[in-house]
Structure formats: C-alpha cells, structure tokens
Amino acid sequence: xxxxxxxxxxxxxxxxxxxxxxxxxxxxxxxxxxxxxxxxxxxxxxxxxxxxxxxxxxxxxxxxxxxxxxxxxxxxxxxxxxx
Numbered sequence: 001x002x003x004x005x006x007x008x009x010x011x012x013x014x015x016x017x018x019x020x021x022x023x024x025x026x027x028x029x030x031x032x033x034x035x036x037x038x039x040x041x042x043x044x045x046x047x048x049x050x051x052x053x054x055x056x057x058x059x060x061x062x063x064x065x066x067x068x069x070x071x072x073x074x075x076x077x078x079x080x081x082x083x
Contacts, residue, residue: 010067012048013083016059024075025052027065050077057082 014029027048032041049072050065057063057079065077 011080012065012077014048014063014065016057016061016063017047019052019057019059023052023055024072025050025057025063025079027063027077027079029065048077049074050079051075052079 012029014027017028018026030045062083064080068078
C-alpha cells in the first residue's frame with residue numbers, strides 16, 4: 001500500500017532527547033510563534049514518542065518523524081530518517 005493511498009501524514013523535525021527505551025526515542029519538536037499581545041517571538045516545544053526500528057539513534061541527533069497508527073500508550077510517531 002502506498003503512502004498516497006493512506007493520505008497525507010503529518011511530519012515533524014526534532015532533536016532526540018532520550019533513547020533509553022527499547023526501539024523508542026523521545027523527540028523534542030520546537031516551533032516558533034509570535035505572541036498575540038506582545039509580538040515577541042517565543043519557542044514552544046512538544047515531546048513526541050517515536051518508534052525507531054533500528055534502535056541505533058543517539059541523543060542529540062536531528063530526525064524526521066511521521067505520524068502513524070498508535071503503537072503503544074504514547075507512541076504515535078515513527079522515525080523516517082536521521083538528518
């Protein structure tokens with residue numbers, strides 16, 4: 001089944017902050033937004049639990065993750081590539 005048949009999936013780029021679990025990495029995804037009232041640019045971050053089949057990704061590496069079906073209680077993302 002191709003990815004076009006499944007529809008467009010969300011993609012994020014982030015930095016790995018933990019790899020202590022088996023086949024799972026925690027990715028910090030940051031985005032910059034402008035504050036409505038003060039117009040100051042602020043950074044918002046989110047932690048995403050992502051599946052890493054190779055189990056070889058190290059802390060500090062930049063990765064691209066893509067949305068997938070629920071794999072566990074918290075895992076909804078999959079690592080596509082290391083950047």
